[in-house]
Amino acid sequence: MTDQVDLREAVNAVSDVVQNRPRPLRNFDQIHMKVGDMVMQSEIVADWADGKRLAFIGDGDAISVCVAYLRARDVLNFGPTRITVFDFDERTVQAVKRFADKERIEHLDAHLYNVLDPFPQMPEFDLFYTNPPWGASNAGESVNVFVDRGIEAIKRTGEGMIVIADDDERPWPKVVLANVQRHASRAGFYVSRMQRKLHRYHLDDDPDLLSCNLYISSLPDNAPILTPSEPIATERLTNFYGMDQPPTVRYVREKKRPDYGKAPDEEYFVELFGGE
Ligand SMILES: C[S@@+](CC[C@H](N)C(=O)[O-])C[C@H]1O[C@@H](n2cnc3c(N)ncnc32)[C@H](O)[C@@H]1O
Numbered sequence: 586m587t588d589q590v591d592l593r594e595a596v597n598a599v600s601d602v603v604q605n606r607p608r609p610l611r612n613f614d615q616i617h618m619k620v621g622d623m624v625m626q627s628e629i630v631a632d633w634a635d636g637k638r639l640a641f642i643g644d645g646d647a648i649s650v651c652v653a654y655l656r657a658r659d660v661l662n663f664g665p666t667r668i669t670v671f672d673f674d675e676r677t678v679q680a681v682k683r684f685a686d687k688e689r690i691e692h693l694d695a696h697l698y699n700v701l702d703p704f705p706q707m708p709e710f711d712l713f714y715t716n717p718p719w720g721a722s723n724a725g726e727s728v729n730v731f732v733d734r735g736i737e738a739i740k741r742t743g744e745g746m747i748v749i750a751d752d753d754e755r756p757w758p759k760v761v762l763a764n765v766q767r768h769a770s771r772a773g774f775y776v777s778r779m780q781r782k783l784h785r786y787h788l789d790d791d792p793d794l795l796s797c798n799l800y801i802s803s804l805p806d807n808a809p810i811l812t813p814s815e816p817i818a819t820e821r822l823t824n825f826y827g828m829d830q831p832p833t834v835r836y837v838r839e840k841k842r843p844d845y846g847k848a849p850d851e852e853y854f855v856e857l858f859g860g861e
Contacts, residue, residue: 725761
């Protein structure tokens, strides 16, 4: 983080975002990044995307909201000109929209979208960001599905930041990193940068697992995408969310308008003075 950034203001802003964020659903690989790492990551993303239009392909972490809010609060004086989140969880989509509305952040928006479905017709983006399911049980194919939608969002020209596991002690993250890089290369991209072992997560059964920022950039002569977007082929969906967990859910729906900052009634009961 640069010297000019007021760390207290930055952490407090990210804390506001975390209060507004729905709780993670582990069965869809929603595992949230730790707050200190979110502050650092938001500054990295704001710097990388300065003056650009940025699409998030899934964003349970709410890095999108942090990046927009840090700029709106003048904690950062740089950042993207447009931020759009695509996520299949309506709680996430609505949380982004409500926060943007409350804080009057006009360049932040979100759409309900499942990556298995064709990518919607949209004005073009310059960059995409994804922190997808990490593909531990399918050699990174889940990551590649999210990357393909990101590449569609930027119409095969621009850059992507892919946040995935990075760990020297285990075999599977190495296999995933190799396969994602190979897949990006076949799609007309090269690895332009890699920031290794940056982030930790609220992951009870594996608290030491780290992730990296893998940057990919388009080759100069990439052909534009002219054909309509297609659904993802069934054979790519094996073990999508982990071993024997194929994607059967199109959308996670929000039951009622919750206030994420407050404990729900089911979480506690009270004992009154006087024993009643
Ligand atoms: C899979 S999680 C990865 C972990 C990451 N740290 C997080 O919690 O955001 C990333 C996001 O992808 C979204 N997601 C999962 N499956 C999806 C799908 N099929 N289509 C669109 N978004 C999806 C989740 O709702 C979540 O917000």
